[in-house]
Amino acid sequence: MANPPLDRLRLYAAAAAALVLAACSAQPAQPTAPPAPSAVFPYAVQDSRGNEVVFDSPPDRIIAFDSAAVEILFAIGEGHRVVGTHDFVTYPPEAAGVARIGDAFNFSIEKAVALKPDLVFVFFDSPIEDLERAGLKVLYVESLKDEFIQIADNIRTWGRITGAASAAEEVAARFQERVAAIEKKMENRGRGPSALQDVGGFWAPGQDTLMGEVFDLLKLRNIAHDVEGYAQISPEVIVERDPAVIIAADPASITGNPAFRDVTAVTDGAVFKLSSDALSIAGPRFIDGVEELAALIYPNLFE
Amino acid sequence: MKPLLPLRREAAADSAPGAAQRVPGVESLPSFTYPWRRVLAGVAVLAAVGIVSAGIGPVGIPPLTAAKMLASRLPGLEVAQTWPDSWDTILWQLRLPRIVLAGVVGMALAASGAAYQGLFRNPLADPYLIGAAAGAGLGATAALVTGVPTSIGGVSLLPVAAFTAAVLTVTAAYAISRSPVGAPGPPLTTLILAGVAISSLAGAGAAFLMLRSDPDLRPVLSWLMGGFISAEWSDCLLMLPYLAVGFSVVMTYAWTLNVMQLGEGHSRQLGVDVGRAKPALVGAATLMTAAAVSLSGIIGFVGLVAPHAVRLVWGPDHRTLLPVAALTGGAFLILADVAARTLISPAELPVGVVTAVCGAPFFLYLLRRRRAHAL
Numbered sequence: 001m002a003n004p005p006l007d008r009l010r011l012y013a014a015a016a017a018a019l020v021l022a023a024c025s026a027q028p029a030q031p032t033a034p035p036a037p038s039a040v041f042p043y044a045v046q047d048s049r050g051n052e053v054v055f056d057s058p059p060d061r062i063i064a065f066d067s068a069a070v071e072i073l074f075a076i077g078e079g080h081r082v083v084g085t086h087d088f089v090t091y092p093p094e095a096a097g098v099a100r101i102g103d104a105f106n107f108s109i110e111k112a113v114a115l116k117p118d119l120v121f122v123f124f125d126s127p128i129e130d131l132e133r134a135g136l137k138v139l140y141v142e143s144l145k146d147e148f149i150q151i152a153d154n155i156r157t158w159g160r161i162t163g164a165a166s167a168a169e170e171v172a173a174r175f176q177e178r179v180a181a182i183e184k185k186m187e188n189r190g191r192g193p194s195a196l197q198d199v200g201g202f203w204a205p206g207q208d209t210l211m212g213e214v215f216d217l218l219k220l221r222n223i224a225h226d227v228e229g230y231a232q233i234s235p236e237v238i239v240e241r242d243p244a245v246i247i248a249a250d251p252a253s254i255t256g257n258p259a260f261r262d263v264t265a266v267t268d269g270a271v272f273k274l275s276s277d278a279l280s281i282a283g284p285r286f287i288d289g290v291e292e293l294a295a296l297i298y299p300n301l302f303e
Numbered sequence: 304m305k306p307l308l309p310l311r312r313e314a315a316a317d318s319a320p321g322a323a324q325r326v327p328g329v330e331s332l333p334s335f336t337y338p339w340r341r342v343l344a345g346v347a348v349l350a351a352v353g354i355v356s357a358g359i360g361p362v363g364i365p366p367l368t369a370a371k372m373l374a375s376r377l378p379g380l381e382v383a384q385t386w387p388d389s390w391d392t393i394l395w396q397l398r399l400p401r402i403v404l405a406g407v408v409g410m411a412l413a414a415s416g417a418a419y420q421g422l423f424r425n426p427l428a429d430p431y432l433i434g435a436a437a438g439a440g441l442g443a444t445a446a447l448v449t450g451v452p453t454s455i456g457g458v459s460l461l462p463v464a465a466f467t468a469a470v471l472t473v474t475a476a477y478a479i480s481r482s483p484v485g486a487p488g489p490p491l492t493t494l495i496l497a498g499v500a501i502s503s504l505a506g507a508g509a510a511f512l513m514l515r516s517d518p519d520l521r522p523v524l525s526w527l528m529g530g531f532i533s534a535e536w537s538d539c540l541l542m543l544p545y546l547a548v549g550f551s552v553v554m555t556y557a558w559t560l561n562v563m564q565l566g567e568g569h570s571r572q573l574g575v576d577v578g579r580a581k582p583a584l585v586g587a588a589t590l591m592t593a594a595a596v597s598l599s600g601i602i603g604f605v606g607l608v609a610p611h612a613v614r615l616v617w618g619p620d621h622r623t624l625l626p627v628a629a630l631t632g633g634a635f636l637i638l639a640d641v642a643a644r645t646l647i648s649p650a651e652l653p654v655g656v657v658t659a660v661c662g663a664p665f666f667l668y669l670l671r672r673r674r675a676h677a678l
Contacts, residue, residue: 103514201525202532202651224649231650232525232532236393240362258535259396262388 043160048142049125058163059119059137063101063112066123068143070095071283072155075171078162084115090277091285109134119161144282148210151282152176171284178287179217182294185301186219192297193244195220196233196265200249204233210282214290218297220245235259245297246271272296338623345630352634353402356641360398361648364390401531403539405640405654406633408531408595409605411546413632415588415595416606417613417625418553421560422584423491430592430606433498433585434472437505439596440527442468444509447523461526462541462597468505469593476501477585488581491567528653529600531640538598549591550629556580557621564619602655604662605632605639615669635662 044052063084064070070085074092084099101111107127112120113134120131121139131138144150152172159168195215197205205211206227215222223241224233239259246265248254254263254271265271278289295302357373358366368386372394375382415430423432431437446464480489480497489497513523525532562575570577592606609632613624636654639661643654 106514203525227650231647232530233649234361234644234651235532236360236362236397236644237649239389239393239397242389257533259392262392 041163045139045141045157045161047140049140053137053139055161058161059117061115061117061119063115063117063120065101065107065127066121066143067091067281068151068154068283069121069123069158070098071281071285072158072171073162075284076155076159076162076164076168078158078164078167081162083117084112091281112136144210146208146210146213148213148282148286149176149179151284151286154282155284175284175287178291182217182290182302185294185298186217189219189301191221192219193221193270194223194241195245195247195297196223196238196241196243197247198249198254199230202232202235202238203230205230210286211279214279214293217290218294220297239263244268244270247293248273341617341623342626342630345627349406349630349634349637352637353406356402356637357394357398359641360393360644362390362393364394369394396535400536400539401534401640401644402637403536404534404542404599405531405636407539407542407546408599408602409609409633409636410629411542411549411591411595412602412606412636413609414546414550414553414625414629415592416632417610417621417628418556418560418584418588419606420610421563421621421624422581423495424564424566425495426611427607428495429603430588430595431502431601431603433476433494434502434505435469435589435592436596436601437502437509438472439465439469439593440601441472441505441509441512442466443526443597443600444512444523447526448512465597466593469596470589472501472505473498473585473589473593477582488578491581494585525653526600529602529655530643530651530653531599532644532651534599542594542598545590545594549587549594550625552583552587554622554625556584557625560584560621561619600655602636602658604655604658605636608658608662608666609635612666612669 041056041058043055045055047053058081060081061083062073062081064073064082065084065086067086067089070079070082070089071091073079073082074094079092079094082095082098084101085095087100087103089095089098089100099111099115101115102108107130109127109130112131113136117136119139120136121141122128122131123141123143125140128138128140141154144154152175155168155172155175156165159165159172162168197211199205204224204227205222206229207215207222207225209229212222212225223238223243224231227233235257239262242264244264246254246263248271251271251273254260255266260266272293274289274292276285276289276292278285279293291302354370354373355366358364358369364372364386368390371382372386372391374380375384376395412430416428419428419430419432420426422428425432442464443461445468446461476494476498477489479501480493482489482493559570559575559577559580562570562573563577563580565573567577595602610624610628613628613631617623617627636658639657640654642657642661643652646652646657
């Protein structure tokens with residue numbers, strides 16, 4: 001129950017197409033110039049079922065049932081192709097007018113068909129069969145669960161699919177540059193403070209999550225490192241492990257609790273709330289969230 | 304063999320000189336010897352479970368040290384502090400409040416369950432039967448997912464919303480099933496059916512709210528699954544008066560519940576005022592359950608299994624059943640919470656999962672062993 005489907009909409013909000021890991025394995029954050037992408041069709045994408053989905057031309061009417069995909073498409077200037085999405089997409093503001101066709105629990109096939117899409121992108125597999133039976137073209141790629149640098153590859157993939165490869169390359173390269181810049185600043189620093197993220201009710205990400213990876217990048221020691229995925233961590237463990245930084249959805253629930261009075265993050269005034277949900281959606285804004293967190297924790301290093 | 308139902312107050316001999324002169328009726332029957340030992344044993348077990356579990360948790364405070372830490376707060380005892388300050392916080396601010404809250408919530412749920420099983424003469428009755436849980440769930444979901452602030456001046460509104468909605472739901476079920484012809488309270492079958500129907504309605508309302516809401520449902524889901532992870536002393540203080548009042552009322556009707564096992568008609572012939580017992584029992588059980596649910600979420604199985612377990616072992620006399628079942632429920636829930644905080648440490652399991660996983664097999668074992676039909 002740690003990750004009910006609806007929850008995942010936000011938390012692991014999926015990225016776009018998966019690319020071969022080779023493209024980003026060795027030095028993921030190096031902004032090396034990749035071979036000039038060409039808007040060449042047919043273009044084949046491997047989906048999470050292992051099938052090849054082939055594009056002969058850019059789809060004009062995309063149902064992007066995924067916050068991250070919507071953000072990516074708008075970021076590369078292809079937002080006009082998005083005709084439908086799910087109920088919880090809140091970014092970018094231009095997406096406000098896009099038709100909504102349901103959420104993880106009720107995916108309206110009827111509404112999907114009525115939008116006459118030439119591509120439906122989903123990050124979970126339950127509606128695939130119905131969509132395909134309705135004669136729709138489906139691309140299914142699971143959400144990113146680690147290696148957030150793959151967001152850049154997902155951006156490039158959407159660029160290839162929509163024939164906007166060079167715009168996508170710019171966005172993806174910028175993303176990688178910003179990650180690399182943080183990596184560089186962190187390079188010569190030793191281990192940073194211990195930290196905890198409380199996304200509400202003591203639910204905390206472990207190390208095998210996108211957030212865990214952000215902790216690594218910022219050299220934070222996640223006190224919930226031995227938690228799998230997202231789980232509720234015992235408050236007594238929080239007291240015992242004494243985090244120096246707490247990122248909380250509701251800071252008052254931490255600072256107002258008498259049990260946490262002597263926790264370093266509370267006595268040092270280091271209980272922070274992030275200004276947006278950027279770190280819960282694996283899209284281009286993810287790096288905004290990383291930079292915000294970096295500036296909160298190392299105010300002298302990042303401005 | 305034990306009689307199925309202790310219809311008379313056993314200890315008093317029928318031939319006792321005074322008995323014949325009294326007006327025949329429940330009020331005037333001589334009292335039986337109350338099995339205080341059984342109840343005291345229950346209290347001792349509950350206290351022992353509470354103290355032992357103070358030494359068990361994800362942070363490894365050795366049980367002996369935990370005992371010393373407890374003793375150090377006793378007046379007149381000088382115990383040198385050999386433990387870090389953080390352990391004091393963990394024990395006094397985190398572990399003990401959840402032990403106490405689990406204990407009182409377990410008692411409330413088990414007592415309500417026993418009362419409902421007796422009142423409705425239905426072995427499947429639990430404290431949530433006529434809408435308390437579904438109502439509380441709707442209230443809590445509404446408070447969490449709609450834009451209203453969830454706390455005012457540091458006081459969380461969630462328990463208030465859950466409690467209010469639970470009471471309203473049961474009241475609605477009660478009002479709807481009230482019979483128009485001046486019968487003594489609503490027919491119990493109608494009350495169950497109305498309760499079940501209203502529960503479905505409230506459950507559907509909660510599901511709808513969740514579907515239409517912000518996607519981060521974790522707070523709602525954690526709340527619905529129940530637990531003591533955020534228990535504080537103030538929660539225990541809030542819970543205690545409900546338990547005290549509710550339990551006292553239920554105990555007042557213990558004998559009535561015994562007689563009611565014969566059915567409503569027979570009870571009236573025996574001079575038992577069923578009409579007053581119904582609203583009193585439903586009201587007391589609802590207050591206890593609503594308070595419990597609003598502070599710790601929906602924890603299943605305690606209210607169903609604890610009374611049955613006691614009934615299987617010690618028989619169905621409500622005068623003993625109610626207190627012993629309550630004490631058993633408290634001890635059981637404290638132990639379930641120990642498992643919830645240690646099994647996958649440093650993470651926690653929802654305590655409702657633990658009560659079901661441990662409660663169901665134990666109950667089946669009892670059923671098998673006793674081959675009881677005394678439910």
